[in-house]
Amino acid sequence: MFKIIESQMVVPNMHLLVVEAPAVARQMNPGQFVILRSEEDGERIPLSVSDWDAKAGTVTVVFLNVGHSTSTLASLESGMNIPSVVGPLGNPTEIDKFGTVLCLGGCYGIGSLYPIARALKEKGNKIVTVIEARSSFLFYWEDRLREVSDQLFHITRDGTKGSRGHVSRLPEIIKAWGQSVDRMIINGCTFLLKRGSDVSRSMGIKTVVSLNPIMIDGTGMCGVCRVTVAEATKFACVDGPDFDGHEVDWAELLQRRKQYVAEESVSFRTSRCEEHARRP
């Protein structure tokens, strides 16, 4: 059993959970994920880690309430226990001295980007952080991100903060930054990863995306997480979750993620991530 230390809604429909899992926290690195189960016989829910404290033995996740399992998770209160926290899973994000790194996050990726940006900053990189949301009220953790960034930019679809529109505004932001960008890291929903990679490809910037296909075990046993990267099949849970965004077969990934929509009740969806794909 793993104890919930903190549970709160950070912005509408986006929840934060701090859970006690000392063995997991001790080994955690930026870019890795955990699998939680909120109840006995519950689904296994993969979630990127947004922070951890090895000393206190806790792990922090930020997640969007999109369906049955995440809504059960969201209903947990501090002091309650959950049956599973497995991890750290997947490979850590590559942390090195690259020069300037643009960290792009949306949705839950705003949270999971934070430890990555922090580690890259500690390595001596310049960090340009760009966060993206439908509207300004959906931003969270801006203070934390500001602390580890040389500059923080916002994009909102309704223009309530920063640039108005979509990630297609990135080139202007990079221009405003005024220096070259050596690497881009994107965390968030699949549409953001894809659209961000499309933009960076045209600018010739190496781009690392953290993929989130459907997973079950997270250890390479079931193969449901397979993605095509540079024409080869990879298991995202053990070969990833980070991949070169310019080599991912996005159409296949988007289709595979939709395998169970009919079965899942998607009644809570408010992020409307798909809109990235529809609108220019």
Place this chain on the structure above:
Amino acid sequence: MPKQAPEVRRRNFDEVALGYLAETAVQEAKRCLGCKKPKCVLGCPVEIDIPGFIQSIAQRDFVAGVRILKEKNCLPAVCGRVCPQEEQCEEICVLVKKGGQIAIGRLERFLADWEAGQGEPEMPQISAPTGRKVAVIGGGPAGLTVAGDLIKLGHHVTIFEALHKMGGVLVYGIPEFRLPKAIVQREIDYLKKMGVELVTDFVVGKTRTVDSLLEEYHAIFVGSGAGLPWFMNIPGENLNGVYSANEYLTRMNLMKGFQFPQFPTPIKDHSRVAVIGGGNVAMDCARTALRLGAEARIIYRRSRQELPARLEEIENAEEEGVIFDFLTLPIRYMGDENGWVRKIECLRMKLGEPDASGRRRPVPIEGSEFILPMDAVICAIGNSPNPLIAATTPGLEVGKRGNIVADEETGRTSKERVWAGGDVVTGAATVIQAMGAGRKAARSIHEYLSGL
């Protein structure tokens, strides 16, 4: 042995084979000649005193029978159900040609089930604590055996299991209708009662490495199985509706998908399901799909004779209405506009010269391509060991297919204080072989610990 009728069982997930009543068991046991040099024992990978326990049944001394069985086999209720007795002990019983071999497996199962019906199992003698600590990686039959043997000898044993349930393939792979999960749970509860520490949700190599565990434990046994699914690398394999057998069976068994939506992990309603492969795993997938209401077919590249699955399971599948396409090889999957598999393109094969395995090699018949409409495909062509532990353990010698190299007699690996056994060493094999390997490793670990 009495079974549920095919037309009934093909629509439920209850156990197919119903087991012997005491009277039938005693009658069957009385046929045994109690050979002086019993052939059957030679066929048993763990050398159970077969005539011994059968005589006990004949004399209605079931308590003694259970004790004899458990001397060599700590999972009799499991083995009595899933062991391929027809190619082990029963195949060489002297009665094969004289009235038929003794139904050894069924008698084994009878005793184990009889014991379960008696309430609390008899607790074995547990030696005084030795102060030695052993970590067992993987809660499958190999790991469970090592744990059971070493705890009795007074060592402190902890099993680390990656999934949220102990049992390995016995819980996530083999379906309920062949091996009820309550039976596996009973064995695990028994270990727990004996004092084995059970840690689930712990991925060795990720949560902690083998080297880190070695700092805390005197010895380690790796029984992590062969859990990495193979695909064929043919076009269309990543379409929606194409599963590995592991995914399909895990959704069904471990996550209880057949009870969706009471249990939240979804499973699709498919109407035509093709299973690629011809082993036990393929039979299990096809029979599961059938029970979910689909038309299920096995696509196998050789002929019926070469099917590697147990004969009993092939017959069960046939009776239940699984369709078999022999001498057929899938070469491509085709999907619809939403990325769902809709058709399989196949080639007809014929049998050529025998290959290395002694079976006749299937060769394609040119121009024989044909198309089968299908809305799901389950790839059950094999598994190899997961590379996670090998990749994170320096000094551990690994073979060509990712299997850990270990001594056959002792289970010792190339790394000090590390033993291994079961599917992770042999590649996908059988429950009883994994158990046998666990037994030998436990003996060797005990010797080592006793010398400290």
